[in-house]
Amino acid sequence: MASLTPMMKQYLQTHEEVPDTILFYRLGDFYEMFFDDAKTASKELDLVLTGRDCGLEEKAPMCGVPYHSADTYIAKLVEKGYKVAICEQVEDPKTAKGLVKREVQRVISPGTITEGKMLKEGENNYIMCIYYNKLEFGVTYCDITTGEFNVLSLSGENRGNELLSLLSRINPAQIIVNTILFEDLDLKKNISNVTKVMLEPHPLNYFFHDKAKEYILNQFNVYSLSSIGLDNNEIIVRSAGALLKYLDETQKRALIHINEIKINEDKDYMHLDYNTKRNLEIVENLRTNNKKDTLLDVLDNTVTSMGARELKKWVLEPLTNKDKIILRQDAIKLFIDDVMILEDITSNLKYVKDMERIISRLSLDIANGRDLLALKESIGVIPRIRILLSKLMKSSPLLSEIYTKLDELSDIYDLIESSIDDDCQVSLKNGGIVKLGYNEEIDELKNLKNNSAQILANIEKDEKEKTGIKNLKIKYNKVFGYFLEVTSSYASLVPDYFIRKQTLANSERYFTEELKDIEVKLLSVEEKLKEKEYKIYLDVKNRILENIKRIQVTAKMIAVIDAVISLAIVAKKNHYVKPTITENGSIIIKEGRHPVVEKITGLDNFIHNDTLLDNEDNRILIITGANMAGKSTYIRQVALISIMAQIGSFVPATSASISIVDRVFTRVGASDDLASGQSTFMVEMSEVSNILKYATKNSLVILDEVGRGTSTFDGLSIAHAVIEYLLDKSKIGAKTLFATHYHELTELEGEQNGVKNYSIRLESNGDEIVFLRKIERGGIDKSYGIEVGKLAGLPDEVIKRSMQILDVLEENEETYKSKIDAMNAHIRMNSNSFTQLSIGQNPDDEKLKEKYTLNKKAVNKIKTLPIESMSPIEVMNFVYELKQSLEKEDI
Numbered sequence: 001m002a003s004l005t006p007m008m009k010q011y012l013q014t015h016e017e018v019p020d021t022i023l024f025y026r027l028g029d030f031y032e033m034f035f036d037d038a039k040t041a042s043k044e045l046d047l048v049l050t051g052r053d054c055g056l057e058e059k060a061p062m063c064g065v066p067y068h069s070a071d072t073y074i075a076k077l078v079e080k081g082y083k084v085a086i087c088e089q090v091e092d093p094k095t096a097k098g099l100v101k102r103e104v105q106r107v108i109s110p111g112t113i114t115e116g117k118m119l120k121e122g123e124n125n126y127i128m129c130i131y132y133n134k135l136e137f138g139v140t141y142c143d144i145t146t147g148e149f150n151v152l153s154l155s156g157e158n159r160g161n162e163l164l165s166l167l168s169r170i171n172p173a174q175i176i177v178n179t180i181l182f183e184d185l186d187l188k189k190n191i192s193n194v195t196k197v198m199l200e201p202h203p204l205n206y207f208f209h210d211k212a213k214e215y216i217l218n219q220f221n222v223y224s225l226s227s228i229g230l231d232n233n234e235i236i237v238r239s240a241g242a243l244l245k246y247l248d249e250t251q252k253r254a255l256i257h258i259n260e261i262k263i264n265e266d267k268d269y270m271h272l273d274y275n276t277k278r279n280l281e282i283v284e285n286l287r288t289n290n291k292k293d294t295l296l297d298v299l300d301n302t303v304t305s306m307g308a309r310e311l312k313k314w315v316l317e318p319l320t321n322k323d324k325i326i327l328r329q330d331a332i333k334l335f336i337d338d339v340m341i342l343e344d345i346t347s348n349l350k351y352v353k354d355m356e357r358i359i360s361r362l363s364l365d366i367a368n369g370r371d372l373l374a375l376k377e378s379i380g381v382i383p384r385i386r387i388l389l390s391k392l393m394k395s396s397p398l399l400s401e402i403y404t405k406l407d408e409l410s411d412i413y414d415l416i417e418s419s420i421d422d423d424c425q426v427s428l429k430n431g432g433i434v435k436l437g438y439n440e441e442i443d444e445l446k447n448l449k450n451n452s453a454q455i456l457a458n459i460e461k462d463e464k465e466k467t468g469i470k471n472l473k474i475k476y477n478k479v480f481g482y483f484l485e486v487t488s489s490y491a492s493l494v495p496d497y498f499i500r501k502q503t504l505a506n507s508e509r510y511f512t513e514e515l516k517d518i519e520v521k522l523l524s525v526e527e528k529l530k531e532k533e534y535k536i537y538l539d540v541k542n543r544i545l546e547n548i549k550r551i552q553v554t555a556k557m558i559a560v561i562d563a564v565i566s567l568a569i570v571a572k573k574n575h576y577v578k579p580t581i582t583e584n585g586s587i588i589i590k591e592g593r594h595p596v597v598e599k600i601t602g603l604d605n606f607i608h609n610d611t612l613l614d615n616e617d618n619r620i621l622i623i624t625g626a627n628m629a630g631k632s633t634y635i636r637q638v639a640l641i642s643i644m645a646q647i648g649s650f651v652p653a654t655s656a657s658i659s660i661v662d663r664v665f666t667r668v669g670a671s672d673d674l675a676s677g678q679s680t681f682m683v684e685m686s687e688v689s690n691i692l693k694y695a696t697k698n699s700l701v702i703l704d705e706v707g708r709g710t711s712t713f714d715g716l717s718i719a720h721a722v723i724e725y726l727l728d729k730s731k732i733g734a735k736t737l738f739a740t741h742y743h744e745l746t747e748l749e750g751e752q753n754g755v756k757n758y759s760i761r762l763e764s765n766g767d768e769i770v771f772l773r774k775i776e777r778g779g780i781d782k783s784y785g786i787e788v789g790k791l792a793g794l795p796d797e798v799i800k801r802s803m804q805i806l807d808v809l810e811e812n813e814e815t816y817k818s819k820i821d822a823m824n825a826h827i828r829m830n831s832n833s834f835t836q837l838s839i840g841q842n843p844d845d846e847k848l849k850e851k852y853t854l855n856k857k858a859v860n861k862i863k864t865l866p867i868e869s870m871s872p873i874e875v876m877n878f879v880y881e882l883k884q885s886l887e888k889e890d891i
Contacts (some may be wrong), residue, residue: 006099008034008054014087018104021085022077024070026102031086032064044080045073074108075118081198083109107250110197111174112144114357114364119145121354122300122308128172129243130163131207131235132181137163138235140243141170146309146356147257147363147552151236152264158694160190161273167194168274169316176200176246178207194274202242209234212241219244220261228261236263257363257548270318270646271663275687279668279702280639281596282315295640298595299649301569303346305354306555307562314563318646320660325581327398328564328648333578334392334399335568336650341388342568348381348388349562355555359548362541369424369433369537372544375551376416379409382554385561398564406557407550419540431530433537442536445529452522456482459515469493474515482519483509567649575603576650579641580657585615587642587659587700587735593652594637595644608653609775611638613735615697618756620727620736624743624780625760631739632668632704634760634775638737639664639702661735665691666702681709685718692725692732701726701736708741716742727754746779 004012011034015023022041024031033041034052038061042049051059065073074084086108091101106112111127119125124143131138136155142148154162167175175197181187182201191199205211213225216237225231230240240261247255278286283296291297296315302308319325335342353374361367386406393400418438425432434442448455460474469490476482480501486494487507498510511519544551570576574595591608598606607630612618625631641651645658667687688706695701706722707715719742726736733754738745746757757779 003055005053005055008060010099010102014102014104018083018085018107021083021107023085023087023104024065024074025087026067026089027064029067030064031067031070032062034060034062036061038063040082041073041077044082045076071115071117075113075115078108078110078113078118081110083107104252106252109174109250111172112247112250113173114145114361114366116357119357121305122302123312124148124309126170126172127174127176127243127247128167128170129176129239129246130181131178131239131242132184132187133235134180136235138233138237138239139163139166140236140239141172142243142247142258144247144251144255144258144364145360147255147259147360148262149240149258149260150262150264151230151233151240153233153235160187161690161694162271164190164194165271165273167191168277169272171195172197174200176202176206176243178202178242179204202246206242206245207238209238209241211245212237212239215241215244215248216261219255219258221259229263230261233263251364253365255363256545257360257552259549259552268317268320270320270643270661272316272318272643273663273665273690275690276639276664276666277316279666280636280643280664282643283312293596293600295596295643298574298599299567299570299644299647301566302562303349304352304558304562306352306356306559307349307566310556310559311563311566314647315643318643319648320646320662322581322583322660325646325648325660327396328567329578329581329650331396331398331564332568332571332648332650334396335565336572338392339572341391342565345385345388345561346565346569348384349558349565351381352378352558355551355558359545359551359555362545363548367541368426368428369420370426372416372420372540373422373424375544376413376420378558379413379416382406382408382558383410385558389561398560402557402561405553406561407554409547409550409554412544412547412551415540415543419536428534428537429530431526431533433533439532439536442529442532445525445532448521449525449529452525455518459518460484463512467493467495475509480509481523482515483511484515485509567647571650574598574652576652577655579645579651579653581645582657582659585659585698585735586657587611587613587638588657589638589641589651589653590656591654592637592641592656594633595640595652597633597637598652607774609634609637612756613638613700613737615733615735617754619733619754620723620738621756621758622723622745622748622779623737623739623758623760623775624741624746625739630760630775635702635704635737635739636666636668639666639700642700661698661700662696663694663699664702665695665699666704667691667706668702668704684709688718688722692722695726695732695734697729697733699732699734701734703736704739705741706738716744719745720748723748723755724752727752743780749779 011023011025014025015037022033022037024033026032032052034054038049041047042061042063045063045065047063047065050062052062054060077084084107086105087102088105089100090103093100108114109127111125113119113125125145126141126143128139128141136153137159138151138153140149140151142150152166154166172195175191175195177199179201182199188199216225216228216230217223220228222228225233225237230237247258272282277283281294283291283294285291285293291300296312299315300308300311302311319328355375355378358367358371358375358378361371386403386408389399389403389406393403419435421433421435423432436443436446456474460472463484464470464472469486471487471490473485474482475485483501484498485507486498486509491508494508494510497512499512500508501511502509589611592611593603593606593608611621613621623631623634637652641653641656642658642661643664644651645656646660651658667684684706688703691701691703703722707717707719709715710718719738719740723736723738723745726732726734748755749757757777758775759778759780761774761776
């Protein structure tokens with residue numbers, strides 16, 4: 001580096017501090033990038049790549065962006081997965097001796113974005129840290145834009161799946177991990193199936209317990225871990241401390257808005273794993289990967305960004321505490337019953353800006369005067385909201401709590417109102433921030449700046465009158481500053497207090513002590529005013545931050561109000577009803593509707609249906625019907641109604657009694673996992689396996705077409721066995737909706753307690769069918785696949801040929817069935833005779849013993865026969881061979 005220029009040495013030394021970033025290096029009005037950073041940025045941002053002399057033989061590759069529009073370019077780089085380090089000049093170039101000092105001010109990564117343009121208003125932007133020790137996970141996730149800081153531990157046999165469910169729910173933008181986790185290839189693969197975010201391994205020293213403890217105690221201003229409930233949570237301490245260390249290194253400032261640590265308990269929420277969230281399209285549409293036509297889309301009528309984020313949390317974290325659910329229900333009911341208050345609060349909420357992110361921006365020192373004005377406007381409507389809430393709070397503990405915690409923040413409002421100019425500029429360094437009347441010195445400086453011309457004109461007028469010099473003029477140039485110019489013809493009138501400044505051919509230039517004082521003030525007023533206004537802004541900002549906790553609590557209450565009112569508006573508009581919440585194991589829905597499909601088709605066009613599920617006689621509903629008849633819609637709507645009920649929302653039905661479920665599991669649709677080499681059927685079986693492993697008697701299981709990915713007999717056998725396993729109380733006994741084309745499964749109703757058959761009604765007229773979308777008791781014995789193919793537009797020739805082939809197959813199936821029935825009858829008859837022989841004959845009779853042994857062998861051979869996977873001819877051959885064998889033994 002000996003031959004490098006001083007500036008380039010400084011650039012490379014600075015880059016060594018942040019080696020995994022693209023360094024935005026401030027030079028004047030631009031952020032410049034050099035060498036490999038320049039090549040990368042020019043390619044990713046479509047910038048012109050130039051060069052700069054750096055002391056080497058070849059110029060250093062270089063590109064740059066204007067500092068005032070850097071946010072747009074940074075956002076693009078971060079979105080593409082890069083980290084950006086911002087290096088600023090930390091001393092005034094005018095006063096600097098030699099090279100201007102520069103320092104990295106902060107590092108911007110996907111999880112530490114704070115600029116509004118880069119963030120989605122209605123969504124949290126989490127950065128997550130996971131510490132893994134092979135036995136349990138310590139997980140911390142934080143939204144630096146709101147100050148939210150959550151920790152939890154995951155242990156036990158199901159810890160891996162619980163981690164995947166959490167990742168699916170939180171959807172972090174960035175994930176930091178320890179090396180043990182990073183080197184676990186199977187775990188990394190499972191994580192990559194849930195989130196596309198790359199895992200960032202950090203060295204062991206990030207996770208040292210003592211250092212982690214120190215970071216936690218300092219951040220949350222406590223003396224011991226026990227005061228925040230972490231004294232016996234070493235794995236959480238390591239995770240939380242590592243994340244705080246990372247934030248400290250990248251943000252390079254005190255994050256005072258992160259001031260509360262929340263220990264989460266997964267048992268507080270219904271578990272919605274990745275597949276369930278995806279299959280039910282809870283927050284993301286399968287086709288478009290966005291919010292449109294999802295459950296969240298239906299329920300979200302919020303008017304604030306804070307409310308939108310809060311409601312999304314509710315949707316992803318349905319409650320399992322009955323009392324908390326009812327608290328939300330009661331609050332929603334009050335707003336439905338009092339439309340005037342609902343509308344009045346909603347109209348006031350429209351003036352509330354994102355208070356959570358404003359206060360975070362203030363804490364991070366990236367806010368400006370307009371952020372303060374937005375905060376003032378938000379605070380300004382709180383008194384009116386509290387008055388409206390006071391009319392309802394006596395009837396709702398939740399609204400009463402909100403009313404109590406909703407601080408009017410009048411002192412903050414008054415401070416901003418009196419200090420910050422309503423027309424303040426965005427830039428803090430250009431002045432125009434402080435309101436007239438707030439500070440005497442600023443008022444004087446502003447008066448001097450705004451009235452300088454008039455002040456000079458007054459001095460000129462006074463001097464003319466005092467001296468009698470009629471053509472006296474006050475002028476200015478950069479060399480001599482302000483001066484009084486007098487022509488030679490009036491030289492005799494020049495008074496003694498005029499001090500000569502310059503002599504010209506036809507005139508003289510003078511100054512006075514008064515003019516000199518004014519000159520000093522006028523020439524420095526701009527800089528002084530900017531400096532003084534910035535100091536006032538910092539003082540106001542710091543006084544606001546002294547009350548940060550009050551503002552955060554109030555912002556949270558605003559978010560909750562907005563979420564509650566959103567659910568009330570949606571319930572009223574869509575004619576939802578308040579469900580009864582129970583813990584008796586029953587789900588009873590009258591005239592239930594699918595909330596998303598109903599929104600698309602219209603309330604009048606949706607066919608409603610009833611549901612009865614419980615832990616006894618109605619544990620499993622087997623639902624048969626033609627393709628497109630509505631089976632999938634029906635089973636999904638039951639799941640969504642249960643989720644809505646546990647959110648606290650009203651539901652699409654005429655009445656509903658919903659027992660709390662701990663989990664909702666779904667197995668829906670068909671998809672390959674080509675990246676990991678798994679076929680559709682393998683994916684299906686993996687998902688079913690997960691359900692059978694972790695479902696409980698308090699779970700709701702939604703299964704759609706299990707077994708369709710393989711041969712008919714294999715699929716039917718698996719579907720049959722899965723139902724039996726779910727039905728068995730000693731194993732699971734979960735409430736299950738099982739949609740299937742295997743109408744053979746309907747025979748289970750007469751064989752197993754807890755199974756009920758339902759089918760989707762349709763009308764058939766010859767080859768024509770009409771879907772009635774109505775579910776009714778009883779099964780069907782036909783799939784109507786060919787009729788659906790006709791509706792879909794298959795050529796008539798294909799339809800006719802399909803009918804012919806179907807006739808042959810059905811005839812063979814009947815022959816096959818009759819042979820199976822005959823063989824089963826034969827088995828039963830012989831089994832009885834064998835039992836009688838073994839009990840009723842003389843044990844000394846050797847011939848009977850031999851006969852019994854041979855028969856028993858034959859029966860055992862039949863019992864182990866894989867009938868379902870055998871063709872009719874294979875079964876017939878087996879029976880023939882068995883008959884020959886028995887005749888040979890003369891039995």
